[in-house]
Structure formats: structure tokens, C-alpha cells
Amino acid sequence: MDFSTGEILFAFLLTLGAGLSTGIGSALAFFTNKTNKTFLSIALGFSAGVMIYLSFIEIFPEALESLEGATASSNGAYAITTAAFFGGIGITMLIDRFVPDVANPHELKDVEAMSGEEALEERRKYDEKSLMRMGVFTALAIALHNLPEGLATFIAALENPALGVSIAIAIAIHNIPEGIAVSVPIYYATGSRLKAFLYSFLSGLAEPLGAIFGFFILYNFMTPMTFGIVFSAVGGIMVYIALDELLPTAEKYGRHHLVIYGLIAGMAVMAFSLIILPSGF
Numbered sequence: 001m002d003f004s005t006g007e008i009l010f011a012f013l014l015t016l017g018a019g020l021s022t023g024i025g026s027a028l029a030f031f032t033n034k035t036n037k038t039f040l041s042i043a044l045g046f047s048a049g050v051m052i053y054l055s056f057i058e059i060f061p062e063a064l065e066s067l068e069g070a071t072a073s074s075n076g077a078y079a080i081t082t083a084a085f086f087g088g089i090g091i092t093m094l095i096d097r098f099v100p101d102v103a104n105p106h107e108l109k110d111v112e113a114m115s116g117e118e119a120l121e122e123r124r125k126y127d128e129k130s131l132m133r134m135g136v137f138t139a140l141a142i143a144l145h146n147l148p149e150g151l152a153t154f155i156a157a158l159e160n161p162a163l164g165v166s167i168a169i170a171i172a173i174h175n176i177p178e179g180i181a182v183s184v185p186i187y188y189a190t191g192s193r194l195k196a197f198l199y200s201f202l203s204g205l206a207e208p209l210g211a212i213f214g215f216f217i218l219y220n221f222m223t224p225m226t227f228g229i230v231f232s233a234v235g236g237i238m239v240y241i242a243l244d245e246l247l248p249t250a251e252k253y254g255r256h257h258l259v260i261y262g263l264i265a266g267m268a269v270m271a272f273s274l275i276i277l278p279s280g281f
Contacts, residue, residue: 011157019207025179049266067228088236150210
């Protein structure tokens with residue numbers, strides 16, 4: 001499958017923008033003293049709704065269509081698409097499994113923890129070596145979690161720019177609390193709000209690294225068969241992110257019904273987009 005330089009650049013820039021949105025979370029931790037939990041609950045629910053709806057309504061059918069053209073067998077194509085979908089879930093699950101809990105960037109933290117006795121007490125718990133080890137694990141955790149997200153955004157944007165924009169927005173919303181979650185432990189380790197902001201902002205670069213991986217590793221092998229498999233796996237990755245990261249985090253940030261309202265709103269916005277802009281997807 002051939003893509004123009006402009007299409008590849010657009011997909012990469014979308015992925016870069018989604019990744020660097022961790023800087024928004026970093027800024028919240030840097031410039032504010034209180035977490036807006038209502039906003040984050042609704043926003044994360046909205047993001048999960050977008051991801052789930054697109055995965056089942058757009059991504060899975062497009063992957064199936066590509067595989068049907070490559071295999072000339074409806075049953076075989078459906079079996080491969082389904083296997084790849086759950087394969088994407090499995091890969092993301094393994095990544096999550098092997099990341100130590102202490103360094104998981106999706107562990108909930110509030111910006112309130114950036115100040116006061118809690119931060120001082122947290123710093124007292126660790127000596128210099130422990131803090132360094134925590135920093136290494138945190139960096140690894142960020143990279144591992146964000147690589148499949150970057151790959152998902154990049155592949156989706158290559159196939160369908162409008163679809164890629166929707167996914168990039170959903171990933172960007174998801175990265176806001178991640179930026180907070182990364183900033184807080186770094187502040188514990190260094191005592192510097194500026195360093196917490198910079199390290200958290202730069203952690204988003206793991207997303208475009210996923211895009212670079214997708215380009216250099218997969219691009220030369222991007223036949224209709226390969227695309228169908230990878231695109232279906234992208235759907236699985238997005239569903240796992242929504243169910244394992246977005247919704248649980250949203251629930252912790254606010255009331256259950258706010259999360260559900262955001263989820264339904266995200267699905268409704270995507271459904272409406274498909275109705276009024278059928279040629280854009």
C-alpha cells in the first residue's frame with residue numbers, strides 16, 4: 001500500500017501532537033493547586049466512548065474488508081480479523097502486566113500532591129538510589145504504555161485522516177491525567193516543579209516513537225493482508241486502553257454517572273460525525 005509523503009507527515013504530526021498533550025497535564029500540575037475531577041471524569045469517559053465506538057464501528061469493519069480482499073474468503077478473513085483484534089488486546093495486556101505497579105503512569109495521582117506535607121513525606125521515604133531506580137522504571141513504563149498508542153494513531157491516520165484525527169483527540173485527552181501522573185512522582189524525586197513539567201512533557205515523545213516504529217518496521221510490508229491484521233490489532237489496543245485505563249481512571253476522578261454521560265457523549269459525537277460526514281471516514 002503506497003502513501004504519499006504528505007499523508008505520512010500528517011499521520012506523524014497527529015501522533016506527535018497526541019503524545020505531547022502530556023504537557024497539558026504537566027501544566028496543570030505545574031500551574032494549579034487543585035485537580036478538576038469533574039472535567040477529567042467526563043473527558044476521560046468521552047475519550048473511552050470515542051475509542052470503543054470507532055474500534056467496533058469503523059476499525060474492525062475496515063480491517064475485515066481489507067482482509068476479505070486479500071484472502072477472497074469471508075470466513076477466513078473474519079477469523080484473521082478477530083484473532084488480530086484479540087492479539088492487539090493481548091499485546092497491550094502483556095505490556096501492562098510487565099510494568100511494575102510503582103512505576104505505572106496510569107496510577108491515579110492528583111495535582112494537590114505536588115505541594116504540602118504529602119510531597120515532603122513521599123520524598124523522605126526514598127534514598128537517592130531508590131529515587132533513581134523509580135525514575136528509570138517510570139521512564140520505561142511511559143515508553144511501553146505510549147508506544148502502542150502512537151502506533152494506533154499513526155496507522156489509523158495513514159488509512160483514514162479523519163479517523164486518525166478522532167483517535168488523536170481521544171489519545172490526547174487520555175494523556176492529560178497521564179501527564180499529571182508522571183509529574184507528581186518526578187516532583188517527589190527532585191522537589192522541582194519545572195523538572196516535573198519538562199520530564200512529563202518529554203515523556204509524550206514515546207508516542208511518535210511508536211509512529212516511527214510503525215513506519216520503518218511495518219511500512220515496507222504494508223500489503224492489504226498486513227494492513228488488515230495491524231489495523232484490527234489497533235482496534236484491540238484501543239478497546240483495552242479504554243476499558244483498562246480510561247474508564248477506571250475516570251471512575252476514580254468522579255461520580256459514576258458523569259463517566260457514563262461522557263462515554264455516551266463520545267459515542268454519540270462519533271455516530272453523528274459518521275452520519276453527516278460519511279465521505280470523511
